[in-house]
Amino acid sequence: MESNSRRQLVAGNWKMNGDKALVDKVQKQFAAATLNNMDVVICPPFPYLGLFDGKVKLGSQNISQFESGAHTGEVSVAMLKEFNCQYVIVGHSERRADNNESSSLVALKVEQVLNAYLTPILCVGEPEDVRDDGTLFDYIAAQLDTVLLKVGISQFADIVLAYEPIWAIGTGKTASPAQAQEVHAFIRGHLAKQDNNIAANIVILYGGSVKGNNAQELFSQADVDGGLIGGASLNPEDFLSICQAANQ
Numbered sequence: 001m002e003s004n005s006r007r008q009l010v011a012g013n014w015k016m017n018g019d020k021a022l023v024d025k026v027q028k029q030f031a032a033a034t035l036n037n038m039d040v041v042i043c044p045p046f047p048y049l050g051l052f053d054g055k056v057k058l059g060s061q062n063i064s065q066f067e068s069g070a071h072t073g074e075v076s077v078a079m080l081k082e083f084n085c086q087y088v089i090v091g092h093s094e095r096r097a098d099n100n101e102s103s104s105l106v107a108l109k110v111e112q113v114l115n116a117y118l119t120p121i122l123c124v125g126e127p128e129d130v131r132d133d134g135t136l137f138d139y140i141a142a143q144l145d146t147v148l149l150k151v152g153i154s155q156f157a158d159i160v161l162a163y164e165p166i167w168a169i170g171t172g173k174t175a176s177p178a179q180a181q182e183v184h185a186f187i188r189g190h191l192a193k194q195d196n197n198i199a200a201n202i203v204i205l206y207g208g209s210v211k212g213n214n215a216q217e218l219f220s221q222a223d224v225d226g227g228l229i230g231g232a233s234l235n236p237e238d239f240l241s242i243c244q245a246a247n248q
């Protein structure tokens with residue numbers, strides 16, 4: 001694999017959790033922290049985006065596939081930009097499940113985010129039965145290929161990927177560092193079939209029960225470039241210790 005300039009990134013996905021008090025706590029915590037070797041992104045629910053004061057990078061948890069118009073309840077990329085959002089989580093397994101988001105819809109959303117020059121955090125990952133029946137790599141490849149077909153490999157230079165095995169999300173059942181590394185290496189190899197340089201430089205996060213006590217081992221794997229953190233991002237002390245693990 002080619003040399004790379006990847007920088008570790010940790011994104012906290014609050015999901016439908018948190019409140020104004022958590023916004024204040026997180027801002028205080030990160031204003032006082034020195035994290036020079038990595039990037040931190042907080043992805044709170046939409047209503048809280050406007051409460052952040054610019055000390056941490058912001059991401060949203062979803063976006064409309066449409067640019068604007070009569071789409072009740074949707075939020076556009078242009079609106080996110082007004083709130084200094086730089087990242088957008090797309091294709092999280094909870095949205096794929098709760099809202100029937102297909103890979104084709106996910107691809108449209110990725111395109112929308114890229115067109116606005118924001119960074120999609122594109123999530124892929126398998127349910128437990130897929131891992132058990134041995135079709136894990138086909139499953140992940142298919143999720144990637146739908147987006148590749150829509151936007152093309154060159155656009156992957158501006159995408160962050162997140163591998164989130166569904167069986168590890170919110171379950172306390174983390175993928176082992178070796179399991180995470182195996183899939184991350186597969187993803188990088190899959191992209192390398194189309195472009196070596198983009199594959200070597202794309203940031204691939206791991207998500208699924210990352211905590212302060214397992215982050216360092218996961219993040220030290222060769223193809224793991226940080227994490228997408230759910231539950232632990234709701235506790236500023238735990239989240240900071242995960243970020244410190246990425247900062248090393």
Ligand SMILES: O=C[C@H](O)COP(=O)(O)O
Pocket residue numbers: 013092164168169170171172207208209210228229230231232
């Ligand atoms: O987006 C974050 C992931 O779904 C991981 O969630 P978790 O850290 O609560 O397992």
